[in-house]
Amino acid sequence: MIPELLRPLTESAAATVTDPATAVDALVPTTNPAHGDYQWNFAFRSAKALRTAPRALAERLRPLLANHPGVREVEVAGPGFLNIRLHDSFVVEAARRAAGSLPQIGAGQTVVIDYSSPNVAKRMHIGHMRSTHLGHALDGLHRATGHRVIADNHIGDWGTQFGKLIVAWHRWLDPEHYAEDPIGELERLYVHFGNQVAENPALADEARAGTVKLQQGDEASRRLWREFMEVSLREFNAVYERLGVRFDETLGESAYAEALPDVVKQLVDRGVARSSEGAVVVSFDEPALKDHVLMIQKRDGGFNYATTDIATVQYRVARWNPQRIIYVTDTRQQLHFKQFFSVARTLGVQTELVHAWFGMLTLPEGAMSTRKGNTIRLVELLDEATRRARVVVDQKSPELPEEQRDAIASAVGINAVRYADISQNPQTDIVFTWDKMLALDGNTAPFLMYSHARCCSLLHRAGQAPEIDRISVSAPAERELLLSLARYPEAAVDALRTLRPNVLAEHLYEICGRINRFWHDVPVLFDTTPEERASRLGMIELARRVLRSGLEVLGLRVLDRM
């Protein structure tokens, strides 16, 4: 990372006037190339403490920066910006490093990432997409920066839906439908129960009792539960395989069933929890939480989400001793996690707990729900994406064999859906439209994939192995490309720090724009001297490596040809 490379310089300069701690933060890329490559805004931040004018302070700091061998020139601009222009050779070197591995800032650290987490007995629909995509990208970012990652799919396999489902199963099962489409029938039963309970409220009590019976170990209920699990996991795994998502653990809520009574006991014994209206609840002192209690045991003796989360965090700490645990769920659970984190801290959990929440995915007509039946199945979306991609592949690459076109269409389609999701700031809501989700032009996955494939193609045609140590800059398009490549680690680390993969996606998009400019401006294989040819092939090789790395970190498939 360029700021890291320049760190000793900024720190020593900062130390001449004040505390060096904030020195690196103040070094940022310029927004306008006319202002140089990086600007150091340190003078503004220290001027007040030193009771001096920023511009005068900048003048004093300027010669100290100019000493660095990587710095070509430094100028003071405007009210006190220090604009830094780097030597071409320094940019080349930084790009070469960027094309290696990302900074291993997570070495020695363990992080548990809890994502996807669908509910059993329902099909995965597009509402499950964001947690899966975001979680998987965060997984990739952590692994690529040296963290040990435990990806844990905390599936909802122990909640009240089972009571409902067991009741519905006994009353309304359609065995023929179940035989041909098991999960479809389970989903139908679930929806049907929801409709019936409106007319017959007694069903709700029956379902609650059914849930308690299951949770207390009733053998007949257990048998049905295992059946529902098997059917559901088959469906989930098929989707994960298509998405290229793999979990290290799939420890659903049921894995913690036996620990739940003890969680309640611990909290009661410590005086954290108390009885209220027949249930057991925790209340909070923090101003932000004092108005709402957290329920950990229901009046009927059943446990709920919070109880399971507490048991789960204790298990994770005991088993993996992670530095942090990241929960990837939608925005609706913000209050829940604030409460749950507070309880966990009270119980002595030291691990950093992070709720990486994301905005809602809604349909143009409003919210989606399985019960209302207005969902779009995830497989349906992926199928349609692949179908649309196939049309384009047939049109663009008719010469390729059928099998290869299938493979390209599948990669393009699935990447397009994923990119449409993760290239947006996670914390904004998304209104789902087919055309947005399945776009293949412009700032989309195929654009990035295409850039990469073109690099591969050109390197292939060159007929010589690329050499990355013969690069020298001879045109602005080359320099801009190299500078973007050199900033790849900064973008990745920034995406990691903010838990926003879109930061990285946007940077990859910028790189591809600069590759296109490069194609446009400079020839590689023809009308070039051997030195130019070697240098430019080296640059393309660096671009190829960076793109490949970046796409993989985000969980996107990479193609050499399309």
Add this chain to the structure above:
RNA sequence: GCUCCCGUAGCUCAGUGGAUAGAGCAACAGCCUUCUAAGCUGUGGGCCGCAGGUUCGAAUCCUGCCGGGGGCGCCA
């Protein structure tokens, strides 16, 4: 009522304290007898919801208001 999030070009969105607010789509005008046109070049398009405040500097931070969405004990 309390609380969280959002409001940026016709549309979908980046931009979360730095200099002249950027992309894609859509519209319009061009570019395939040279390395992949899933591409490239150019044009038009903005009281950054409104009003105050903090700051050398605000789309970004603070306060209030308006509009939209979410959450607030037996769901997860």
